[in-house]
Amino acid sequence: MFTPGKALLAVLALTASLLVACGDDGGGGSANELRLWHYEGPDSAMGKAWAEAIKEFEDTHPGVTVTFEEKGFEQIQKNAQMVLNSDEAPDLMEYNKGNATAGLLSKQGLLTDMSAEVTERGWDKLLSPSLQTTCKYDERGVMGGDKWFGVPNYAEYTMVYYNADLFAQHKVEIPETFDDLVAAMDEFVAAGVTPLSVGGKEYPAQQLFYQLALSKADKQWVDDLQQYKGKVDFHDEAWTYGAETFADWVKKGYIGKDSAGIDAESMGVAFMGGKFPIMVSGSWWYGRVQSTVKDFEWGTMLFPGSDMALGSSGNIWVVPEGSENKELAYDFIDITMKKANQNLLGNSGGIPVAADPAAITDEKSKELIENYQTLVDRDGLAYYPDWPVPGYYDVLVSATQKLINGSASPDEVLDELAGPYEENLANVGG
Structure with a gap:
């Protein structure tokens, strides 16, 4: 993956401690x-x-x-x-x-x-x-x-970040298993708190979708998808579970329906601002959370119930x-x-x-x-879902947004993912 938090920036940071301008601003450079x-x-x-x-x-x-x-x-x-x-x-x-x-x-x-x-x-x-x-x-x-x-x-790898103070405030146990995680999110919803900080406008939502699929997959499944080592069925148990569970989490209020329009930066800032108890994202946030969060206790864990994670x-x-x-x-x-x-x-x-x-x-x-x-x-690094196909990142963003806003069923979303993958496979001779 990739690295987050800076998406859609169009600035050139000419920082004095890092840069002494030389030459013109056009193409090319010099030997110095x-x-x-x-x-x-x-x-x-x-x-x-x-x-x-x-x-x-x-x-x-x-x-x-x-x-x-x-x-x-x-x-x-x-x-x-x-x-x-x-x-x-x-x-x-x-x-x-x-x-x-x-x-x-x-x-x-x-x-x-x-x-x-x-x-x-x-x-x-x-x-x-x-x-x-x-x-x-x-x-x-x-x-x-x-x-x-x-x-x-x-x-890098993805993990679960959690706000320990919010868990304590709402008397929710910090989860150790996948069932614990679901139970904890149910308790937060009952208390009027959306559990997950999610960014559906960029990579975070699609990575959560992929993580749910990984919980029902194995290494061969990953190799087939990423390195074209075997046939990929986008309606198999893993992909179906990922899409249906993600859609179900939206319906249950674990994921906010407004998250389709939230970018990665806003997702991270909201978590670091203490507004959400949980964020599922990458180690690229770790240093920033570590240096930014001063007013609540926080921690991380590997995604429960899965031997693999994006990474x-x-x-x-x-x-x-x-x-x-x-x-x-x-x-x-x-x-x-x-x-x-x-x-x-x-x-x-x-x-x-x-x-x-x-x-x-x-x-x-x-x-x-x-x-x-x-x-x-445990050979659990499963790469990222957008890697196999040029332009797949945008396909995944669009497909996951449809799961959030309910404009397509899980089955229709999986069809949307299958088309470009199969087309690319034919082009590379996989």
């Missing part, structure tokens, strides 16, 4: 400039770690300036292909991983094959096989291939094929993979891929990383 795009907020774990990486890069590359441009996730998601086909492309960019995004751009020749650099710099030794899957693509643009088109320096490597560093300063881009990636930067990321609420475990001293950060390791140990 590294043009960097990413969409992590400054208070996020990645934002903090990468700000330090920029400082270290400029300290170790005298005369070279990092020109950092902050983009919104949605902005890059929708415009990357056009930008990378122009002279506006940066030298280094954070990008979403998966067949529909990095895979598609690699197939189109818009990303640099970094295989030789990965081996030479030893990045492959730092990343587990499960994390490497989203970095490597074949000639069809399908992940799990043999060529490296991206490198992550963090990992993977984090978004990946990609080097556009048109980059004029590829060596500088590789040097910056290298800094983000070093122990010092990894440790900072881990202590700031992120999930590092190459930190020193003994250096992670924050207790909540330890819990975050331990839960991630639990998922890894």
